[in-house]
Amino acid sequence: MKGIFPAVLLIFAVLFPFLFRDYWLYVATISLYYAILASSWSMLAGHVGLISFAHAAFAGIGAYTSALLVIHQGLPVPVSVLVGALVAALFGLGIGALTLRMRGPYLALTTLGFSELFRISITAEYGLTQGSIGLKVPLMIEGDRVLSYYTGLALFVLTVVTLTGVLRSRVGLFLVAMREDEDGASTRGINTVYYRLVAFVLTSAFAGLAGGFYAHVVGLVSPQMTRIGEMGLILAMSVFGGLESLLGAALGAIILQGLTEYLRIFTEWRLAIFGALVLFTLKLAPEGVLPRAYVYAERLLDRWLGRA
Amino acid sequence: MTMMLQIEEVTKHFGGLQALSGVSISFKAGEFVGLIGPNGSGKTTLINCISGLYRPDSGSIRFGHETISRLPPHGIYRLGIGRTFQISKVFNRLTVLDNLRIPALTEGKLHRREVDGRSREILKQIKLQQHGSLNAESLSGGQKKLLELGMLMMTDPQFLLLDEPFAGVHPELKSQLEDYLCQLNRNGKTIILVSHEMSSIFRICQRLVVLDHGVLVTDGPPEAVRSDERVINAYLGGAVEA
Numbered sequence: 001m002k003g004i005f006p007a008v009l010l011i012f013a014v015l016f017p018f019l020f021r022d023y024w025l026y027v028a029t030i031s032l033y034y035a036i037l038a039s040s041w042s043m044l045a046g047h048v049g050l051i052s053f054a055h056a057a058f059a060g061i062g063a064y065t066s067a068l069l070v071i072h073q074g075l076p077v078p079v080s081v082l083v084g085a086l087v088a089a090l091f092g093l094g095i096g097a098l099t100l101r102m103r104g105p106y107l108a109l110t111t112l113g114f115s116e117l118f119r120i121s122i123t124a125e126y127g128l129t130q131g132s133i134g135l136k137v138p139l140m141i142e143g144d145r146v147l148s149y150y151t152g153l154a155l156f157v158l159t160v161v162t163l164t165g166v167l168r169s170r171v172g173l174f175l176v177a178m179r180e181d182e183d184g185a186s187t188r189g190i191n192t193v194y195y196r197l198v199a200f201v202l203t204s205a206f207a208g209l210a211g212g213f214y215a216h217v218v219g220l221v222s223p224q225m226t227r228i229g230e231m232g233l234i235l236a237m238s239v240f241g242g243l244e245s246l247l248g249a250a251l252g253a254i255i256l257q258g259l260t261e262y263l264r265i266f267t268e269w270r271l272a273i274f275g276a277l278v279l280f281t282l283k284l285a286p287e288g289v290l291p292r293a294y295v296y297a298e299r300l301l302d303r304w305l306g307r308a
Numbered sequence: 309m310t311m312m313l314q315i316e317e318v319t320k321h322f323g324g325l326q327a328l329s330g331v332s333i334s335f336k337a338g339e340f341v342g343l344i345g346p347n348g349s350g351k352t353t354l355i356n357c358i359s360g361l362y363r364p365d366s367g368s369i370r371f372g373h374e375t376i377s378r379l380p381p382h383g384i385y386r387l388g389i390g391r392t393f394q395i396s397k398v399f400n401r402l403t404v405l406d407n408l409r410i411p412a413l414t415e416g417k418l419h420r421r422e423v424d425g426r427s428r429e430i431l432k433q434i435k436l437q438q439h440g441s442l443n444a445e446s447l448s449g450g451q452k453k454l455l456e457l458g459m460l461m462m463t464d465p466q467f468l469l470l471d472e473p474f475a476g477v478h479p480e481l482k483s484q485l486e487d488y489l490c491q492l493n494r495n496g497k498t499i500i501l502v503s504h505e506m507s508s509i510f511r512i513c514q515r516l517v518v519l520d521h522g523v524l525v526t527d528g529p530p531e532a533v534r535s536d537e538r539v540i541n542a543y544l545g546g547a548v549e550a
Contacts, residue, residue, distance in 0.1 A: 170413045170420075177399045177410050184397030186381035187359050187390075188459060189414030193380075 005294070006247060013153055017146045025145050029217055031257040032152035033059075036159045036210035038237040038253035039246040040203040043163050046243030047172070048199045049179035053231050054095065054111035055207050057118045058088040060226035062208030063215035064122060064129065067137040070216075077140045081212030088208020089201050096200040101193050112228075119226045134222030137215045148217050155213055159206050160246050166202065167246075175199055229271055236274040240281050242288020251290050312337040312467060312498055313358070313389075318367035318377075320353055320522075327353040328522045330367065335500065337466075340493040342513035342530070343502045346542070350522040351502045352394055355469045359391045360384040371467070382414070390465035394472045394502070396452035398459070400445035404436055407444050407455055412462045426462060434458040435481075449476035454485075468492070468499045474508055486512050510534070518542070 017025055041055045062084035069080035099110045122129045129135050141147040166172055178185040178192050186192050215221045224230070233256070241252020256274060263270045285292040313335040320328040328350045335341060343351050356362040358369055360381035369377040376384050390411075399407050408427035412418055418426065431437050434454040439447060444455060453473055460468060470489070474482050482505075490512055493499050503509050509516070509530075516533040518525040520542040526533055533539055 173402070173406060173410060173413065176402060180399040180401055181397045183361055183381070184393070184399065185410075187361065187385055187397075188411040189382050189385045189463070190410070191380070191382045 009247075009251075010157070017149055022145065025149055027258065027261055028254075029145070029149045029152050030214070031254040032149070032156045033210050033214040033217070034234065034237060034253035034257050035156050035250035036213075037207055037234045038241060038249040039156075039160055040163060040206040040210075041234050042238040042241070042243050042246060042249035043167065044199060044203045045238065046245075046249075047167060047179065048175045048196060050100075050196060050200060051105075051108045052111040052200070052203075053108060053228070054115045054118075055203075055234055056228075056230040057111075057115040057226045058092060058204045058207035059211030059214065060118060060122070060221070060223075061088045061091055062211030063137075063221040063225060064135070064211075065208070066212035067135050067215045067221050068128070070138055071135070077138070077216050081209065081216065084212035084215075085205045085209035088211070089205035092201045092204025093197070096197045096204075100196045100200060115226060115228065115231065119223045122226070123223045129223075132223055134220045134224070137219050137221055139219050140213075140216035143219075152213060152217070155209060156250065159209070160250065163202070163206070163246055166199075171195060171198065232271060233274065236278045239278045240289055242291040245288060245291050248288050248290040248294075252288065310337050311335075312339075312372065314370045315354070315358070316368050316370070318354070318357055318364045318369060320350075320357060320362055320364050326522050328357070328364070331519070331522070331524050332367075333517055333524065333527065335467075335498060337498055338493070338496060340490070340499045340512060340514050341501065342509040342516045343500050343519070344504075344506075344509060344516060345519035345525070348521075349519040351519055352471055353522070354519070355391060355471055355500070355502060358384075359389060359469060385411075385465070386415070388466040389469065390460040390463070390467070391469035392453070392456040392460060392471055392473055394475070396449065396456050398444040398447070398452050398455050401443055403441050404444055404447065404455060405431065405440045408458055408462055411459050415463050423462075430458045430461050433461070450478055450481065453477055454481075457485075457488075466497060468497055469502075470499060471502045472504065473501070474503055474505045482508070 016028055020028065037055055037059060044050045044052055062081070065087045066077070066080040066084035069075045069083055070077060075083070095110060095114055099107045123132050140151065167175070174185065174190045174195050178190060178195060182192055211225070214225070237253035237256045238249040240256060241250065242248030260270060263273060266273065281289055311334055315331060315333045317330045317332055318328055319330055331350070331354060343354070345351050353362065357364050357377070360376070360379055360383065364377050367377070368375055371387055371389060374387065376387065399410070405427050408430055409423050412423045412426060428440070431440050434457060436451060436454060436458070439451070444452065447455060453476060457473060474485065477485060486508055489499060489501070501509065501513060513530060515528065516530050517527045518533060518539050525538050525542055526536050
C-alpha cells in the first residue's frame with residue numbers, strides 16, 4: 001500500500017494535462033511550485049526541527065537571480081534557474097553559518113529579519129528590479145503550458161526523491177536524532193552544527209530552484225512573492241499536509257493552492273481561513289490531515305480486502 | 309599507569325551560582341573512580357565540562373596530550389570519551405536499533421552491514437532483543453539506561469563517564485550491571501561513575517572523588533573516604549553505609 005499511493009499520484013500527475021487544459025493546468029503548475037516549497041520546508045521543520053521564515057525569500061532569490069541572468073546576460077533558462085538555486089544555497093550557507101551554532105528561536109528571528117530585508121531591498125532597488133511593479137521575465141519553453149507543467153513535475157519529483165534519499169541515509173538518521181535530543185546527538189559523535197547547515201543549505205537550494213521555475217512560468221517576479229503572507233501560506237500548506245511527510249506537505253500545498261482558486265471571492269480573508277485551518281489541524285491532527293486520512297484509508301482498504 | 313585525563317583548576321559558574329571552583333583531578337588509564345557528593349555538588353557539571361557540553365570559565369582539561377576543554381562534544385567523543393546521562397538522552401522517536409546504530413555510523417569506520425550486526429549483538433547483551441524494532445519511547449526508565457550503555461558500547465570508547473547508570477534499574481539487573489561495568493574495567497576501560505547508590509559505589513570503585521559545593525573535598529581509596537570527617541559532614545551527615 002505504501003508504495004502504491006505515490007505511484008497512483010504520479011500516474012495521475014502525468015495524465016493531468018490530458019484531463020485538464022489551460023486554466024487548471026496553469027493552477028496545477030503553480031501548485032507544483034508551492035509543493036516544492038512546502039515539502040522542502042517540511043523537511044527542515046518536521047525532520048530537523050528548524051523553523052525558518054526565509055523560505056519564500058530564498059524562492060525570491062532564485063527567481064530574481066534567474067530573471068536577471070536571462071534578461072541581462074542572456075543565459076538559457078535552465079542554466080539561470082540552476083544558478084538561482086545555487087545563489088539561494090549560498091545565502092542559506094551564510095545565514096546558517098551565522099545562526100545555526102545558536103539554539104532556540106535565533107534562526108526563526110534571523111530568517112524573519114533577513115526575509116524582510118530582502119523584500120525591502122528588491123522593492124527599493126527600482127533600477128534593477130522595477131520595485132513593487134515587478135520584473136517582466138521571459139517565459140520558459142516559449143510559454144508552452146503543457147511542457148512547463150511537466151518541467152515543474154520533474155523538478156518536484158527531483159525534490160522529493162533527493163530529500164527522501166537524504167532522510168533515508170545516515171544523514172537523515174542524524175537529523176532526526178538531533179531533533180530528538182541535541183545534547184544526546186552531539187555526545188554520540190554527531191557534528192550537529194554541520195548537519196543542520198547541510199539541511200539548511202539543501203532546502204534553501206530547492207526553494208531557490210522552485211523560485212526560478214516560478215519566475216519563468218508566471219513571467220513576472222515581484223516582491224509580493226517574498227512577503228510574510230507567502231511564508232505563512234507555505235507554513236499552512238506544510239502543517240496541513242503533514243510536517244513529517246514530504247509527500248503529505250506537497251499534497252497539502254496542491255490542495256490549498258487549488259482551494260485558493262475557489263476562495264478568491266474572500267480576497268485577503270483567504271489567509272485567515274488558512275490560519276484557522278492550521279489551528280484546527282494542530283489541534284485535531286498534529287501530524288497533518290493527510291497522514292491521518294491516509295491511515296484511515298488504509299484501515300478501510302484492509303477491512304474491505306479482508307471481507308472480499 | 310599513564311595519566312589519561314587531567315582536570316586543572318576548572319571553574320564554572322551559572323549566573324550567581326559557582327558550580328565548580330578550581331577543581332583539579334587526574335585520572336589514570338584503567339581506573340574505576342566513583343564521583344560522589346550531595347545534590348548540587350557539581351558532579352554532573354564536571355561531567356558536562358569533560359564531555360564538552362559546558363565550556364569551563366577557566367582552567368583546562370587534557371585528555372592524553374590534547375587539551376579538550378575547547379573542543380565540541382562530538383570532537384571529544386571521537387577521541388574516545390563516551391558518556392551516559394542522569395536523565396537518559398535516548399532518541400525517543402527512533403527505534404532501539406537505530407539508537408544503537410547512530411554512534412557507530414558517526415564514526416564511519418564500519419560498513420552499514422557491520423553496524424547492523426554489532427547493534428544486534430549489543431542488543432542481546434543489554435537484554436533488549438524483544439524491543440529492537442520498537443521506538444525508544446516505549447522503554448522503561450531502567451531500559452533506557454541500559455540502551456544508553458549499549459549506545460556507548462557500540463563504538464568502544466576507552467574513557468566512560470557514567471552519570472547515575474543504576475537509577476531506575478531493577479535490583480536484579482543492577483547487580484548484573486555492576487558485574488558488567490567491572491568486566492569493562494578489567495578489559496581496560498577507564499570509568500568515572502556518578503551514583504547515589506552508595507553500596508554499589510563502595511563495592512565496585514577503586515577510588516572515590518568527593519565534591520561539595522563545587523569544591524573537591526577529598527580524593528582517595530573508598531576505605532579512607534568512608535571515614536573522612538569532611539565527607540561525613542559535607543555529604544552524608546553521618547556514617548557511610550556500605
